[in-house]
Amino acid sequence: MNDSKIFLADNLSISRILNGMWQVSGSHGQINPESAILDMLEYHKFGFTTWDLADIYGPAESYIGEFRKRLPLNELEKSQALTKFVPNPGPMTKSIVEYYVDQSLHNMDVDSLDLLQFHWWDYDNPNYLNAIDNLSKLQVDGKIKHLGLTNFDTKRIKIITEKGFKLVSNQVQYSILDRRPEKLMVPFCQKYGIHLLTYGTLLGGFLSEKYLGSPEPHRADLTTASLQKYYKMIEAWGGWSLFQDLLYEISKIAKKYDSSIANVSTKFILDKPTVAGVIIGARLGISEHRKDNANIFDLHLDSQDYDMLNSITSKSNDLFAVIGDCGNEYR
Ligand SMILES: NC(=O)c1ccc[n+]([C@@H]2O[C@H](COP(=O)([O-])OP(=O)(O)OC[C@H]3O[C@@H](n4cnc5c(N)ncnc54)[C@H](OP(=O)(O)O)[C@@H]3O)[C@@H](O)[C@H]2O)c1
Numbered sequence: 001m002n003d004s005k006i007f008l009a010d011n012l013s014i015s016r017i018l019n020g021m022w023q024v025s026g027s028h029g030q031i032n033p034e035s036a037i038l039d040m041l042e043y044h045k046f047g048f049t050t051w052d053l054a055d056i057y058g059p060a061e062s063y064i065g066e067f068r069k070r071l072p073l074n075e076l077e078k079s080q081a082l083t084k085f086v087p088n089p090g091p092m093t094k095s096i097v098e099y100y101v102d103q104s105l106h107n108m109d110v111d112s113l114d115l116l117q118f119h120w121w122d123y124d125n126p127n128y129l130n131a132i133d134n135l136s137k138l139q140v141d142g143k144i145k146h147l148g149l150t151n152f153d154t155k156r157i158k159i160i161t162e163k164g165f166k167l168v169s170n171q172v173q174y175s176i177l178d179r180r181p182e183k184l185m186v187p188f189c190q191k192y193g194i195h196l197l198t199y200g201t202l203l204g205g206f207l208s209e210k211y212l213g214s215p216e217p218h219r220a221d222l223t224t225a226s227l228q229k230y231y232k233m234i235e236a237w238g239g240w241s242l243f244q245d246l247l248y249e250i251s252k253i254a255k256k257y258d259s260s261i262a263n264v265s266t267k268f269i270l271d272k273p274t275v276a277g278v279i280i281g282a283r284l285g286i287s288e289h290r291k292d293n294a295n296i297f298d299l300h301l302d303s304q305d306y307d308m309l310n311s312i313t314s315k316s317n318d319l320f321a322v323i324g325d326c327g328n329e330y331r
Contacts (some may be wrong), residue, residue, distance in 0.1 A: 035285030055083035061107035151327030195276035238272035
């Protein structure tokens, strides 16, 4: 196994660069289903074998089902699909939870989910603990191989862990710009052996040459839901001018290694403790950066690079103070 793979759990090896499927859910450009499936096969051939998706990402789960039908039989076991359960807060009885899990199994055409990542919108509604309890029972029944969370804060992960539930991972926003996980989440996960899967690591594409030296975008320029989401982050972090300073520093590091802004930004997070993988959004059939992203594993950042980046990020607002712990932006 080389650096591009990691064991998320005993029997679950994943690609450390995961393909993110939020981008097929709408608001990221028109997706043609056939082109999307063909593109998925290309990602797999390239070694990007792990998909991150959710029950709420439009057709994502059924794309996995169709993609799996087209994969040669001997390739099937090399592919992993990590979905999410994102229910509206309400009663979480075993039959309700099982109903949704069965739907994911059916859509993805699998007997058991590799990893189910659970999201909860409202901590004032304590049913999240019933959901976890019943998901654990479905794990015993064999419908779920591993349980993870997404966007849970440290306080609630602690509650869940102390009740004895075994969590493999939490999926959180983590980038050069958004370092909130480092305050509480990373130390907690280090202690309890929980991995982080990260998103927003490329800020929807803002962390790329395309935006280096470019004027502040207008609302109409933010053509994907992802760019809209992370533009707000840039504003809260310190604004466009400081972001340009950061892009410039990253570009200097990228030049030093004959690399790209996206690669430096991804590697910066991939090297962080407890980070098992970085999820990079894939606009299937519209755009792709496979060749560039495959170079991430040849890149090694040194302490001088970290100092250069920290000299800019230390001038920003503290996003933990502004937004709070991981996932607070959703609550
Ligand atoms: N749990 C959650 O709440 C949550 C929230 C958001 C996302 N996610 C997950 O994380 C995934 C990532 O999505 P994201 O919205 O955070 O986006 P992202 O990964 O930060 O950005 C993706 C965009 O970056 C650009 N890009 C990728 N590689 C590049 C390269 N080498 N050079 C230049 N540009 C490059 C592409 O833009 P172009 O297409 O324009 O070229 C791509 O669409 C989602 O699909 C989803 O699976 C989870």
